[in-house]
Each structure stands twice: as structure tokens, then as C-alpha cells.
Amino acid sequence: METSIGGPRQWLEATGAMLRFCFRVMGEVYGLKVFRYFGEALRQAGILILSSTLVIWSLIFIIGLQCGIEGAYFNRSVGSPAYAGVFAAWCDLRELVPYSFGYMMAAKVGTGIVAELGSMRISDEIDALEVMGVPSMTFLCSTKLLAAWMVLPFVYLSGVGAGFLASYLAVVQQIGEVSSGGYQLIFWAFQNPPDLLYSVIKGMTMATVIVLVGCYYGYNASGGPVGVGTATAKSMVVNIVLVHIIGMLGTQLFWGANPRAPIGG
Amino acid sequence: MMILTGKTLVSALRPPYPYGGEFVSQFLFALKLCWFPLLISTVAFGYGAPGLQAANFLVLFGALDRLGGFFVLASIREFAPFVTAIVLAGVAGTAITADLGARKIREELDALQVLGVDPVKNLVVPRFLALMLVTGLFDVYALLFGIFGGIVATLVNGAPLGPFWATFFTNASTVDLWGSVVKCTLFGAIIAIVCCYKGMTASGGAEGVGRAVNQAVVVAFLGIFAFNYVFTQTLLATHPEIQVIR
Numbered sequence: 215m216e217t218s219i220g221g222p223r224q225w226l227e228a229t230g231a232m233l234r235f236c237f238r239v240m241g242e243v244y245g246l247k248v249f250r251y252f253g254e255a256l257r258q259a260g261i262l263i264l265s266s267t268l269v270i271w272s273l274i275f276i277i278g279l280q281c282g283i284e285g286a287y288f289n290r291s292v293g294s295p296a297y298a299g300v301f302a303a304w305c306d307l308r309e310l311v312p313y314s315f316g317y318m319m320a321a322k323v324g325t326g327i328v329a330e331l332g333s334m335r336i337s338d339e340i341d342a343l344e345v346m347g348v349p350s351m352t353f354l355c356s357t358k359l360l361a362a363w364m365v366l367p368f369v370y371l372s373g374v375g376a377g378f379l380a381s382y383l384a385v386v387q388q389i390g391e392v393s394s395g396g397y398q399l400i401f402w403a404f405q406n407p408p409d410l411l412y413s414v415i416k417g418m419t420m421a422t423v424i425v426l427v428g429c430y431y432g433y434n435a436s437g438g439p440v441g442v443g444t445a446t447a448k449s450m451v452v453n454i455v456l457v458h459i460i461g462m463l464g465t466q467l468f469w470g471a472n473p474r475a476p477i478g479g
Numbered sequence: 480m481m482i483l484t485g486k487t488l489v490s491a492l493r494p495p496y497p498y499g500g501e502f503v504s505q506f507l508f509a510l511k512l513c514w515f516p517l518l519i520s521t522v523a524f525g526y527g528a529p530g531l532q533a534a535n536f537l538v539l540f541g542a543l544d545r546l547g548g549f550f551v552l553a554s555i556r557e558f559a560p561f562v563t564a565i566v567l568a569g570v571a572g573t574a575i576t577a578d579l580g581a582r583k584i585r586e587e588l589d590a591l592q593v594l595g596v597d598p599v600k601n602l603v604v605p606r607f608l609a610l611m612l613v614t615g616l617f618d619v620y621a622l623l624f625g626i627f628g629g630i631v632a633t634l635v636n637g638a639p640l641g642p643f644w645a646t647f648f649t650n651a652s653t654v655d656l657w658g659s660v661v662k663c664t665l666f667g668a669i670i671a672i673v674c675c676y677k678g679m680t681a682s683g684g685a686e687g688v689g690r691a692v693n694q695a696v697v698v699a700f701l702g703i704f705a706f707n708y709v710f711t712q713t714l715l716a717t718h719p720e721i722q723v724i725r
Contacts, residue, residue: 329689
């Protein structure tokens with residue numbers, strides 16, 4: 215069985231190839247070439263909405279419950295159960311909603327793209343597209359990226375809503391040490407619209423990277439049915455690492471120098 | 480999937496035990512594949528989520544030494560097992576599904592059965608045991624590197640490390656540690672069963688293997704998160720002494 219661990223030289227070459235691929239795909243979206251296949255992009259958007267949103271929301275919902283109970287127990291232990299909202303607000307919006315969104319995107323959408331494109335590559339469908347004069351990269355990859363950019367901000371925003379609802383349920387209804395009004399007061403005091411914007415930026419960066427990585431591994435799959443499986447597994451490794459790095463850099467960039475909390479100087 | 484779990488448990492315990500060699504090779508395989516992604520992930524997560532955000536919050540109160548105590552809660556109880564499970568599912572789990580799926584497609588599994596070799600005993604059981612052991616051990620590894628992320632966050636804020644360790648060790652308890660390791664081991668069991676099941680039921684050629692990997696990761700993630708919620712809830716409710724901040 216092949217592993218993704220090679221020498222540094224191989225890493226460098228693979229990274230370079232991937233970056234070139236990604237810039238080409240993005241260039242085709244920015245250069246508006248992709249709008250020749252806008253219908254295909256809409257179809258991909260429809261597939262995203264129908265097949266992935268529910269599972270993304272449910273993962274974020276579970277993570278919201280988790281943030282809620284940890285927050286409630288933590289704040290009880292420091293003797294301020296009424297302040298569970300601080301923990302929930304920061305945990306949900308700033309960290310775990312982007313992370314769980316990234317995880318589920320990688321698992322559901324990223325590997326899905328690899329499986330789809332990889333099997334097209336194996337059964338020579340991509341070459342057939344080229345022969346018929348359809349630019350396969352634009353038609354397959356750029357439309358997917360455009361579809362992701364059209365749909366995912368809304369999926370993400372409603373996912374944030376699902377996370378908030380879950381934290382509310384866990385803290386107020388389940389643990390029940392703070393009243394609904396008291397929780398909400400603290401919860402909304404500790405976040406503001408720029409925080410939401412930063413969170414969306416974080417999530418969208420992850421989504422873009424995941425779609426591009428998925429396209430790269432699917433488009434360049436080789437080696438029969440086994441190759442598709444291996445490519446899918448490899449894309450998942452890359453995605454997991456990138457999601458964590460983006461999460462960390464985003465936190466450092468947006469909140470590293472300025473905690474944006476309504477207390478202190 | 481439940482049937483596969485039952486079969487796996489039964490055939491793991493009942494003699495003969497022909498799966499020793501396969502167990503060792505799977506164990507080393509998972510170890511080799513996961514250590515580097517896990518290292519990056521845990522340091523990044525530990526530095527970003529609990530490190531920076533909590534440090535921000537505590538600096539406002541001038542109580543940065545409390546970060547150590549917070550890391551007991553954040554890293555040991557939650558993030559170390561959770562990140563380990565995500566990485567193991569994404570890296571080792573997908574590799575297992577891809578491997579078994581390819582064998583299923585090439586009818587190797589049927590050939591094994593014809594030869595009188597039980598695929599559950601010879602393929603699933605070693606993967607199940609190896610993944611359980613490896614996730615449990617990786618939990619400790621993830622803990623170390625998650626706390627390293629916390630140390631970096633402390634140093635970035637220009638604070639000395641002594642108070643960090645002081646609050647860390649006064650707050651840490653053995654219940655937290657075994658809770659973390661047990662939780663992580665069970666995550667490994669969930670990942671192994673889901674991924675083996677999806678691999679062994681793959682069908683439909685090249686696309687089938689890809690789709691099997693896709694479904695395996697999704698189901699494993701949902702299973703991990705749901706189980707995590709139940710386990711944390713139970714541990715916190717049954718061991719109130721670990722919630723006391725000292």
C-alpha cells in the first residue's frame with residue numbers, strides 16, 4: 215500500500231503541482247470563463263444543497279451541544295454559571311463551528327469530489343470531454359468552485375445558527391443553571407458582527423481549499439479502482455492538516471492581537 | 480454494522496488467534512501514516528483554539544497563569560481525544576476503507592472465503608484491535624503536543640511557564656486522564672468498525688470504492704461526535720470532583 219509520506223523533494227514537487235492546478239482553476243473562475251457553463255455550476259450547487267447541507271448542520275449541531283455542556287460545567291466550576299454564554303459564544307462562533315464545518319466539508323464534499331472526478335478519469339470520461347472540445351478543467355473543476363462559493367456562505371451562516379441553537383438547548387434547557395434571558399444577555403454581549411464576518415472568512419477559506427484539493431486529487435487520479443480509493447484517502451489527509459492550519463492562522467490573524475471582548479481596556 | 484461489531488468481538492476472543500502478524504503490520508501502518516498529520520493538527524489546534532482564545536480572555540483579567548488549569552479541561556478532556564479521532568478517521572480509516580474496498584472489488588474477499596479463510600477474523604479483527612490500541616496511545620501523544628501548543632501561546636503572551644505548570648498540575652486528575660484514554664480507545668473502535676464495514680460492502684467498480692471512502696468518513700465523524708457528547712456528559716455528571724478548579 216502506498217503512503218503519502220515521501221522525501222522532501224517529492225513534497226515540494228507535489229505542492230508545486232497542486233498550487234499550479236489551484237491557481238488555474240481559480241483563474242478560470244475570476245476570468246469569468248466559467249460562466250459559459252453556468253448551468254453546470256447551478257447543477258453542482260443543487261447537488262451541494264441537497265446532499266451535504268443536512269449532514270453539515272447536524273455535525274455543527276452536535277458540536278454546539280458539546281460547547282454548551284463544557285461551557286456550563288466550566289463556568290459552574292469557577293463559580294459563575296450565569297456566564298456560560300461567554301464560553302458558548304466564543305467556542306461556537308470563533309473556533310468550533312469553522313472547524314467542524316471544515317471537517318464535514320472535507321469528509322462529505324471533498325472526498326465526494328475525488329470519488330466522482332477520479333472515476334471519471336479512470337473510465338476516460340475526462341479525455342472524452344477534451345476530445346469533444348469541452349475544456350474539462352473549466353467544466354468540471356471551476357464550476358464546482360463557483361458552486362461552492364455561491365452556496366456555502368449561506369450554508370455556513372445557517373450552520374452557525376444551528377450551533378447557537380444547540381448551545382442554548384444544552385446550557386439553558388439541559389443543564390438549566392441560568393435563565394434564558396440571562397444566558398442570552400451574556401451570549402450576545404460577547405460577540406458582534408465583525409466576529410461573524412471573520413468566522414465566515416475562516417469557514418470560506420477552508421471550503422475553498424477543500425474543494426480545490428478534492429478537484430486536484432480527483433482530476434489527477436490514476437491506477438484503476440484502487441487508485442480512486444487511494445486518491446480519496448490521500449485528499450483527506452491533506453485536507454485535515456490544511457483545515458487545522460487555516461483554523462490556527464485565522465485565529466492568530468483575527469483575534470490574536472485583539473480579543474474583541476467587551477471588558478477591560 | 481452492529482452484526483459486524485458482534486462478529487468481530489466474538490472472533491477476536493475465540494481461539495485460534497491467527498491474526499498476530501497482520502495486527503503488528505496494521506499497527507505500524509497506522510503509526511507511520513498518522514504521526515505527522517497528527518503532530519501538525521494538535522499543535523495548531525492547541526495553539527489556536529484553547530491557547531490563543533483563552534489566553535486573550537485571561538490576559539484581560541491579568542490571570543494568564545490560569546491557562547494551565549484551562550488546558551486540563553480543554554486539552555485532556557476534549558480536544559486531544561477529539562483531534563486524534565478526527566485525524567485517525569481521516570487518515571488511517573480512509574486508508575483501511577480504500578484497501579478493503581479495493582480487495583472487495585477485485586473479488587479477493589470472496590476468494591479468501593472460498594479458500595476457507597474467514598475475512599472477519601483475518602482482516603477485520605487485526606484492524607479493529609490495532610486501531611483501538613493506536614488511537615489510545617496517540618491520545619497521549621496528542622496530549623503532549625496539544626499542551627505544547629498551549630505553552631507556545633503562553634510564551635507568545637510573554638508570560639513565564641512556571642505558573643502554567645503549577646495550575647496545570649494542581650488541576651489535573653487521574654480521572655481526567657483515564658477518561659481521555661478510554662474515550663479515545665472507543666473512538667478507535669468506532670472508526671475501525673465503520674471503515675471496515677464500508678470497505679467490505681463496497682460495490683460498483685472504481686466509483687464504488689471512492690463512494691465507500693466518502694460514506695465511511697462521514698459516518699465515522701458523526702459517530703465520533705455523537706459518542707463524544709454522550710461520554711463527556713456521563714463523565715462530567717458521574718465524577719463531579721473533576722470539575723472543581725483548584
